[in-house]
Each structure stands twice: as C-alpha cells, then as structure tokens.
Amino acid sequence: MPRSLILILGDQLSHGLASLRQAPDEAVIALCEVAEEGRYVPHHPQKIAMMFSAMRHFADELRERGWHVHYSPLDDPANAQELLGEAERLADCYGCDEIHATRPGEWRLWQAMVARQSAPRPWRLHEDDRFFTTPDDFASWARGRRTLRLEHFYREWRRRTGLLMEDTQPAGGRWNLDHDNREPLPDGLAPATPPRHRQDATTRAVLTLVADHFGDHFGSLEGFHWPVTRGQALNDLSHFVEALLPDFGRYQDAISDEAPFLFHSRLSAALNLGLLSPREVCEAVEAAYYRGEAPLNSTEGFIRQILGWREYVRGLYWTRMPGYKRGNALEAQGGLPACYWTGNTELRCLRRAIEMTRDNAYAHHIQRLMVTGNFALLCDVAPAALCDWYLAVYADACEWVELPNTLGMVLHADGGLMGSKPYCASGKYIDRMSDHCRHCRFDPRQVTGPQACPLNSLYWHFLERHADTLRHNPRMRVIYASLARMSDAKRTAMREQAQAFLAGLETEPPYGRGEHRDGYGQAPGSAP
Secondary structure, eight states: OOOEEEEOOTTOOOTTOHHHHTOOTTOEEEEEOOHHHHHTTTOOHHHHHHHHHHHHHHHHHHHHTTOEEEEEOTTOTTOOSSHHHHHHHHHHHTTOSEEEEEOOSSHHHHHHHHHTTTSSSOEEEEOOOSSSOOHHHHHHHHTTOSOOOHHHHHHHHHHHHOTTEETTEEGGGOSOOGGGOOOOOOTTOOOOOOOOOOOOHHHHHHHHHHHHHHTTSSSOOTTOOOOOSHHHHHHHHHHIIIIIHHHHTTTTTOBOSSOSSTTOOOOHHHHHHTSSOHHHHHHHHHHHHHTTSSOHHHHHHHHIIIIIIIHHHHHHHHHHTTGGGGOOTTOOOBOOBTHHHHOOOSOHHHHHHHHHHHHHSOOOHHHIIIIIHHHHHHTTBOHHHHHHHHHHHOTTOOHHHHHIIIIIIITOTTSSSSOSSOOOOOHHHHHHHBSOGGGSSSBTTOSSSTTBOHHHHHHHHHHHHTHHHHTTOGGGHHHHHHHHHSOHHHHHHHHHHHHHHHHTOOBSSOOOTTSSSOSSSOOTTSOO
16 A cells, blocks of 8 residues: 655644545655745745744644654755655655645645646645535536626525525525625724733744744734634634624724724634634634624624635636736736835825734735725736735735735726726725824825825826726716716816826836736746
8 A cells, every 4th residue: 555645734734634534544744844935925924933833733733643744844954945845855755655735725836736646656636625615616606607796606605504594595684784884993992902822832933933034024023913723713713703793793894093903803814724614613603693692794794704705715716727817907017015015105094004914914804905905906006016915914815815805806907807896995985984094194085285195186097097997887987977077177186196196106116917926826036
C-alpha cells in the first residue's frame, strides 16, 4: 500500500478536512510555513502571525490525536520556502508515494496541484466540503441564468438548508430585511469590547518570528488579538451572539471614527482558517433568534453574509477563474494612492480606515466598500492594484473571497456580473453613516471650493467619465438626470476641482493589465 503525505494548508485547520478524514493511519501530515506565501503580496504581520500560530496549535492537536505530523517552521534551514516544493521535499524524506491535498483558496495553487496529478509521484486532490456549497453546486445553480444575483442564490440555499425557514416560507415572511439595517451609530452608544485572548508561548514565539522576517510589511503587531485555536474562536462566537448580535443588524452599515469593530462579529478570519464552520456559526445565530435573544433583522442580516454572500463569492470565483481576475470593465489604469500604505491624507474617513487597518488587520465591510473602495473607484485605481492591497492588509483576505468582493463589488470591474450598478458615493453618504465629517477639515455639503469634500467632485467626475457605460443602467437614471440638469458652469467647476485633486494625488506607478501580477496570483520575482 502506498505511503501518503497529507498537506494541510494554513486555511484548512479543521479536523474534518476531507483529505484528513480519508487519510490512512500511517500517513504523514505536513504543515509548512514558507516565505513565498508571506511575500507574494506583503501580507499584514498580524495576518501571518495569526496563521502561523493557528497552524502550530493545530499541529499539536493532531499529534495529541495520534497523527504523525511534520511541521516545517519558517526558519528551518532545510525549508524549500515554496509550498508545493516543500511538500515534495518532505515526501522524499519520508518515502511517500503520493501527496494528498484539499482544494486551496487560490486558483494559482489549485492549478499547480492539478498539473501534478499525473506526476510520477501523483498529487491526489480532494474537494473542500467544509462550505455549504461546492463549486459544482454553484455551477449547477448558475447554468442557464442570464444574471447571477446574490438574492436568488441566497433564497435557494435558505430553502436547501432550512435556516430561518418555517415550512416553505422565510421566518417573519420576508427573505431580506436589509432595509432595517441602515442606521448610523447614535452618540453615546458603546459596543462591547472584543475578547482578548491569552498569548501562550507558541503565539509569543510566532510574534517574534514574524517581527523578524516580515517587520517591513504594512501593519503593526501591537495589540494582536486574533483567535489561534478553536477554543478561542468559539469564545469569539459566544461573545458575538450574546453581546453584539442584538444590535448587529441595525448598525451593520454604520462607521465610527473611534470604534473599529462596532457590532461586527470579527469571525471571518476564524471561519476562513477553519477554526469554525459556517454551519455551526449560522446555527448559533439562528438559535439566538428562536430563543428570543436577537431580532430577526440582525439574525437574517448575519446569516445572509455567511450562507449568502460568502458562499456566493466563492462559487463565482471558482467558476469564473482565471478570466475573472483580468476583468477591467471600466478600463481603470490608475496606481494605488500612496496614502493606502501611509495613512497620510486629509480625508478623515480614508485616514481612519487605513489607520484601523494598520492597527488591526481589519476594517468592517462598509469601510472597505464605501471608504477605501469607493475612493479607489472614484480615482480609477486599476483592479490589480487594489486587489493586491486588500489581499495584503486584511487578516480575513483569501483570494477566493477578496477578489470577487474587490474586483466585482467595489470596482464594478466585472461589468455588472455581481452588482447591478457601481457602489459609488459622494461625501454625503459618509456624513450620513459616520461621525468622520465632524472631525474633518472638508465640508461634505460643499462640492467645489477649498473646503469642499473631494469625494463630491470626484463622484460627479466619475459619473461624467463613465456616462457612455453607465447612463443607461436603470438604477442610475435618476442620478444621470440630476447631472443633466446641472448648468454647464457647475459641471465645469466640479470637473476642474476633481481633475486638480487627481493631479495632486500621489500614487504608485500606474498599473496596466497584468503588469503587476500574472493573473493567477503570482508576483514577479516569486519562486515558481
């Protein structure tokens, strides 16, 4: 019988992983820290530390369960520092005849594994069944549809899973309660403080290692707060359900100048690592509703993010790659604003979002979509530039979830496959949903002049530039009607204001299509 090496990746830390479930008793289980995966984009040090610490803790759990585990630390001189190469080196060391792996979270790795299936020492690949759906499920659902809208997908899987269903009808009689979830944060309301997890010797050693090897990356290790064991992740889940879920729905779109987490769960990183399963998280939230401990708008809104959006973007990613990554429907070619790495900008909303990202490897979804994302959209930042940044700086950023959210939802670069219109907004939106503007030198009520919020003129300038593409969109006709009613003098003043701002915006070198990364996630200069 052939001896097997089972490669477990840093986002596959689940004892029920398909390749682990099917592993023979004599298999060697391999977990590998490699420099390539930390550097193909400059990942936030907290993200790297979270993954390495969680991997080391999971390796210890596997040993306690009787598995033969080989762990390759980053500073092992024999480490190949490239994931598949290190796995093959270990297979040589242990005399393994085949290597087993579960579908990774990035197309580039999956394709490299697929190419090795017929090698003399073959790679045996397993589907990742820790999600509600598989790529084949999504492809089957999408077949024959003219549009692939989240709402249709979400309702289908509500029916299939039975979550928040009462017989054949949605709980409360409505599928979507998003209309109830758009309130700004009132003055004086203070969300509960997130749990602080004890850092054991393993985590402390990893923090030192990451500081030594990745200390030049954007982001601070101070205040590291991520769960690195299943027990810590379950503690975060309990905290969310008990302390935050009741107000989550109402304020999920709110933004605060001071509070980075508000009523958000911060569970996405633990879900993506495999420390929690999406089903157990949704069932815990659903149970709180049926116990009368959380309102339906909060419960439905949260389950829609996990059962709906998370599964939807994953399905879209796997069924549309590799071409999806090259999408640039609005032909944006601008470089990433330099302030995304420094935080040096007078726009208070943008500066605080970047500072919170630097400090926490986290910003909630509205900060990403309507602050950093909206600004990049209005400045015509190239998709490759912004996608690399989002993938680098957030602890929960895996390419399967980051790429569709950034390229499709934020930048409308997929031509409307995900969203029926671009999520562009002026400073008025930020003023309505946050308290940033009261601390900012710019006035969201002014469109032109030295005190005017730059988002206002940028917004109208964006609409003018892309009028041929967007003016016939049914959801944008009212906006374009407003633009058409403006005087020529006003439109000229707004255009000149926006152009002057863009001319003075410091950016990285402009991105052409495919110039920075090869379309499959590999950075120039990385190991093959």
